[in-house]
Amino acid sequence: MNKQEKDDIKNYVRYSDEIEIKQPNEDEDSRAVVESMARVNKIMFERYRHAVRDAHAKNHGILRGELEIYDNLPEHLAQGLFKEPRKYPVIIRFSTAPGMIEPDKKSSQRGMAIKIIGVEGEKFLDEDRDALTQDFLLVNYPIIPTGTVKDYLDQQKKVEEYINTPELFQSVQGAMLVAGRKIKNLIGKEDDPNHFSIPGSHILGDRYFSMAAIRYGDYVAKISIAPKSENVASLHGKDMDEDLIKNEPESFLTTIVKNFFENQTAVYELSAQLCTDIEKMPVEDGSVQWMEEDSPFQGIASLTIHPQNTFSPARRVYGDDVLSFNPFHCLPEHRPLGNIMRVRKLAYETSSKYRHHMNSSPRxxxxxxxELPD
Ligand code: HEM
Incomplete structure (x- = not known):
């Protein structure tokens, strides 16, 4: 280890149980969030007579990929799953954020959920102790504007209040836009491509983030996936095909992903941003951006996606109704941290259980x- 590496390690905040601090009223607020989400989800079941996710209901492709952990990672990056340079198959689900099926022309945040298969070792949740999967859930924005359970509850109340009205989209999108503008000022970047404008930037050129913190073995991190190969890197911040949007306002995102992977291979890079200062880079408020000047994202693995049919009927049903992605489907070394993460434990379990039960399709x-169909 050279001197620079030794100095770097010294700066990384070490994980300890004291990193997390329970917030006032956290249990009550968390319960209120989950109960409200469940009520909204029942309304969505009645709308579709099919149960969908409480959030990220609409998928834009279920993809097979390969994650290759880099060789010779330094000690601070060779943690948890990333200790050994290994290849793992993964399943990816692209989505948009609402807990209902909306036309793609109503732009909203996009999700990229990844399920890594063949991961050995006891998992964090009792019910999944022997599972061979590790999930990472990412969204195309560096922070979560409602970064505490308290703020999330305020937004969720609004969703429930406006649920069956045309104002729903405007009210939630309005809150996001305000938060987005505030954050843009904070970042000070005019060209932030992960904007909330309509119809949004190219889904395959976006950069995706965990938004809030996870344990990273002996350390604490946020993680991100960014386009690496030229064919996706060149789409970063680019508009999508206008004719396609006009011709397919309902589901152009699905078509864009499908068309791209008919004959192209894309490579993305997974990276980790380690916490170097718990005051400037808090875990209990996901709305605070961890600045790259304080700690850059460092590459840990590549993700390669070869040509395939990303939206066959069998894939869509498997991704939507058979699988559940959950940040707590993880090794203890990668458990989510902070109150906005803790609330997700019950939220994902409740949403997933209801969906699998109502669709009579066990997780x-x-x-x-x-097991992933073609
Ligand atoms: C903190 C950053 C967050 C990120 C990056 C994130 C990301 C995602 C993604 C990508 C999905 C789609 C998973 C899939 O494809 O199946 C998802 C689903 C979901 N999210 Fe989040 N989310 C975050 C916070 C939250 C919070 C705070 C809540 C609620 C308290 C929440 C509730 C849900 C629920 C209920 C689902 C559906 C779960 C299921 O039915 O399987 N998320 N999230």
Whole structure:
């Protein structure tokens, strides 16, 4: 280890149980969030007579990929899953954020959920102790504007209040736009491509973030996936095909992903941003951006996606109704941290249980990538 590496390690905040601090009224606020989400989800079930996710209901492709952990990672990056340079098959689900199926022309945040298959070691949740999966859930924005359970509850109340009215989209989108503008000022970047404008930037050129913190073995981190190969890197911040948007206002995002992977291979990079200062880079408020000047994102693995049919009927049903992605489907070394993460434990469990029950389709944690239909 050279001197620079030794100095770097000294600066990384070490994980300890004291990193997390329970917030006033956290349990009550968390319960209120989950109960409200569940009420809204029941309304959505009646609308579709099919249960969908409480959030990120609409998928834009279910993809097979390969994660390759880099060789010779320095000690601070060779943590948890990333200790050994190994290849893992993964399943990716692209989505948009609302807990209802909206036309793509109503722009909203996009999700990229990743399920890594073949991960050995006891998992964090008792019910998944022997599972062979590790999930990472990412959204195309560096922070979560409602960064505490208290703020999230305020937004959730608004969603429930406006649920069956045409104002729903405007009210939630309005709150996001305000938060987005505030944050843009904070970042000070005019060209921030992960904007909330309509119809949004190219879904395959976006950069995706955990938004809030996770344990990273002996350290604490946020993680991100960014386009790496030229064919996706060149789409970063670019508009999508206007004719396609005009012709397919309902689901152009799905078509864009499908068309791209008919004949192209894309490579993305997974990276970790380690906490170097718990005051400037808090875990209990996900709305505070961890600045790259304080700690850059450092590459830990590549994610390669080869040509395939990303939206076959069998894939769509498998991704939507058989699988559940959950940040707590993880090794203890990568457990989510902070109150906005803690509330997700019950939120994802409640949403997933209801969906699998109502659709009479038990949740399956795959043990092999061969379970993903073509
Ligand atoms: C902190 C950053 C967050 C990120 C990056 C994130 C990301 C995501 C993504 C990508 C999905 C789609 C997963 C899939 O494709 O199946 C999802 C689903 C979901 N999210 Fe989040 N989310 C965050 C915070 C929250 C919070 C605070 C709540 C609620 C308290 C929440 C509730 C949900 C629920 C209920 C689902 C659906 C789960 C299911 O039915 O399987 N999320 N989230």
């Amino acid at each position: 399956v944690e795959p043990i092999s990538i061969d």
